[in-house]
Amino acid sequence: MIRKVTLMSLILFILIVSTDAAPLDVGFVILGDEGPFTKLAVEFSEKTFNTDRLERNDLNSGTFKQYAVVWWHDGDSDPGPLKNPEIDAFLDYAESGGAILLTGWAIRYATALGLEDPEARQFGPVANDGIAVGITVTDETVKLGLLDGLENLKGNTPKVGDRVQVNSTGYPKSGDYFDKIWKNFITLADAWGPPANDWGDRIAAFGYWKAGDGKVFNMNWRLPNYHANNKDIDQLFQLTENVIDWLGSESAFAAVEATDKLPIIWGRLKAGNVRP
Secondary structure, three states: OHHHHHHHHHHHHHHHHHOOEOOOEEEEEOOOOOOOOOHHHHHHHHHHOEEEEEOHHHOOHHHHOOOOEEEEEEOOOOOOOOOHHHHHHHHHHHHOOOEEEEEEHHHHHHHHOOOOOOOOEEEOOEOOOOOOEEEEOOHHHHHOOOOOOOOOOOOOOOOOOOEEEEEOOOEOOEEEOOOOOOOOOEEEEEEEEOOOEEEEOOOOOEEEEEEOOEEEEEEOOOOOOOOOOOOOHHHHHHHHHHHHHHHHHHOOOOOOOEOOHHHHHHHHHHOOOOOO
8 A cells, every 4th residue: 555655656746847837828919010129029939938920810809818928019110009809809818817918119008908097108219328227126026936037236136125137228119107197007016227217116117907807917118128239138038038927827828738748757657667
């Protein structure tokens, strides 16, 4: 009996440690120009996740629900207003438990989606202005595991109150809801950078809106600068990966799959190659 219990415990242990989560399915939306502020974001997503490019005719809730996260980045231009069926598609996906990430000028659509009443101010893109910016870590940033792999300004693991630089210069086509004119936004990290230096949540580095059972996450202002000029782009990539991983863990449409390690391990167990 003891031998059987030990064998089963070993089997369970091997299955747990040998089964990795499959890459998240991400639908990547670009409606504007795919220029230097957008191209590297697409390439990063395709390298890091199981990413599909979504065109305008893909903006429907049935398509969205195939993805754990829908990432919408427009960093080069203003793609113009959404049509009512497109707004409804994003809302249905989010309210059904999906997760949307807005970066760059995609922030403007928080108003069209009914998440905020005021209009976001817009600016950019500017390729090089020599101004470095980043986030100030809050309790929520730490609690949600959004700092994995990042370094503070001293090169150490960030803790609450530390600054993490994610952009060395310039900014994409972007915007914000300055000055705290958003009323429904949940801030997860504060923003810092000249000229005010500490913007806190007057701009907010990032956070999310609740939408039914889902979330619409936003990273705005100067932060999502996926441009070759940005010497801190690896930090930005890591932060984005952390955010998407967290959003995927919150999404009702994240697939639960194992890699091909599971059948291999199970085959060995069936063949009697594992001893207690």
